[in-house]
């Protein structure tokens with residue numbers, strides 16, 4: 001049996017592969033019944049090819065369509081250039097051109113990106129793609145459907161929510177400056193902004209920059225100070241008649257601005273805007289591509305508009321810092337991007353924990369050093385008394401555990417980091433799922449259950465550590481040695497992975513409980529596994545192997561064995577292994593085995609460490625079952 005530890009990454013990758021494989025099978029099964037005639041999809045871009053945002057959507061749609069191997073889909077694209085060229089004559093001319101172009105090419109679906117492209121194809125569908133279904137995206141308020149073969153993913157581009165974000169972050173702001181141009185599309189934004197801001201006239205002094213050249217816009221925003229909010233909309237054209245790529249204007253504005261900017265477009269976040277209520281363009285494109293495939297496959301539920309589900313408040317952590325905006329004012333579920341924490345912020349807890357262990361270790365080693373003079377005496381005394389004083393034995397056992405844990409600091413930090421990262425990801429997902437218009441309660445419950453599970457996982461790691469770090473009080477109870485092995489395995493799992501050691505855990509199905517101190521027995525198991533890890537260090541990494549097993553021996557006693565394929569025990573060392581301070585390691589203390597041996601004898605058990613014929617060593621201990629021990633006492 002393989003390690004039962006949590007190979008989380010492996011598990012995640014495996015599940016992704018399984019899901020991907022099953023999706024693949026499902027997709028093939030669904031399309032199996034579909035006619036294998038080639039299909040044709042035209043993607044209509046509203047403006048020219050310089051717009052990164054729309055291009056990202058187009059590319060994501062194309063990628064989705066090309067991924068479908070059955071039926072084969074031909075993908076065509078045309079740029080309507082409706083921001084630089086406006087008016088009915090131009091629209092008619094371009095429609096006539098496209099009608100001619102696709103005269104002999106029967107289009108099945110036209111994907112229209114943005115309102116201008118949707119309006120265009122609605123007006124000219126009969127000429128360009130008679131019979132083609134229309135799938136639209138990047139449109140927030142499509143005109144009511146005249147026919148059921150026009151469907152799409154609605155984008156919200158919610159300026160109200162973007163403004164709400166700005167208000168939460170800048171509650172004292174008194175000015176709002178709206179950056180937008182004068183193309184038809186720019187003006188639709190201005191209309192929305194005016195509707196939104198008119199009722200707030202008493203609270204904010206509002207300026208619209210649409211009447212200016214881009215140069216004047218830059219000058220105006222650079223004169224602002226931090227009591228202003230800049231709402232970044234689109235500038236496809238300014239008053240000089242020059243056409244622009246809005247994202248390029250947005251970049252210049254945020255660079256020049258003396259006040260924080262907000263935008264309903266994802267593309268502005270990352271350039272320097274503080275944030276907005278946005279969707280990612282990749283996600284819009286991927287959903288649109290899937291919808292187009294559903295429409296091609298004739299799925300009835302495809303014929304319904306959908307709302308893009310990736311809408312969320314998004315902010316750029318760097319800009320929050322730059323403008324001194326307080327993160328605690330963010331609406332719940334806000335996605336914080338570019339959160340480049342300092343090493344201390346990110347790993348502070350672990351650095352502190354590691355530092356604490358190192359300090360502790362140094363103190364202990366220091367103490368050992370100071371006691372160097374007394375060592376010989378102590379050694380002799382130890383040998384003589386065979387650590388018979390219970391208190392002395394416990395003190396030394398405790399010190400030895402602390403030292404072992406010191407060696408495991410890195411691995412333990414890793415063990416803790418995994419559930420903490422999973423908790424954060426699930427919490428963010430749950431907030432997003434609940435923050436939707438139609439909250440996905442089921443998915444949110446699943447995310448919350450994951451949080452509970454990971455929290456338990458993290459607290460188990462802490463419990464194990466606390467158990468081993470505290471001085472044991474001689475707690476005596478019924479113990480399942482399989483549990484002891486499992487929790488030891490969980491503690492060393494990351495260290496084993498780090499050291500490229502493959503591990504097998506073979507646990508007896510039914511095992512009688514033993515009576516004893518769980519912390520002490522875990523210490524013994526941990527010590528034997530750590531010794532085995534050291535022993536296989538000299539072996540080629542591909543061959544390093546440790547097997548931890550439990551079994552019930554013929555006489556009924558319970559056995560735990562740790563077998564390795566390391567260096568084995570030289571015959572000359574065999575008799576000295578359990579003597580205090582016998583070590584062959586450069587940094588060894590030589591106390592582990594003697595302590596383990598004492599612990600076991602106080603449990604009525606026995607420790608053994610021998611070389612195996614095939615090479616390597618076998619460390620094992622046996623304990624009488626609880627019932628036998630009780631009868632003997």
Ligand code: ADP
Pocket residue numbers: 527531532535564566567568569577582583584585587588589590591592593594609616617618619
């Ligand atoms: P330490 O690990 O500090 O040396 P221990 O008492 O745990 O102290 O071990 C004493 C010695 O026993 C080790 O230095 C090593 O030489 C030997 N030993 C223990 N376990 C093994 C093993 N699995 N394979 C080979 N040698 C071992």
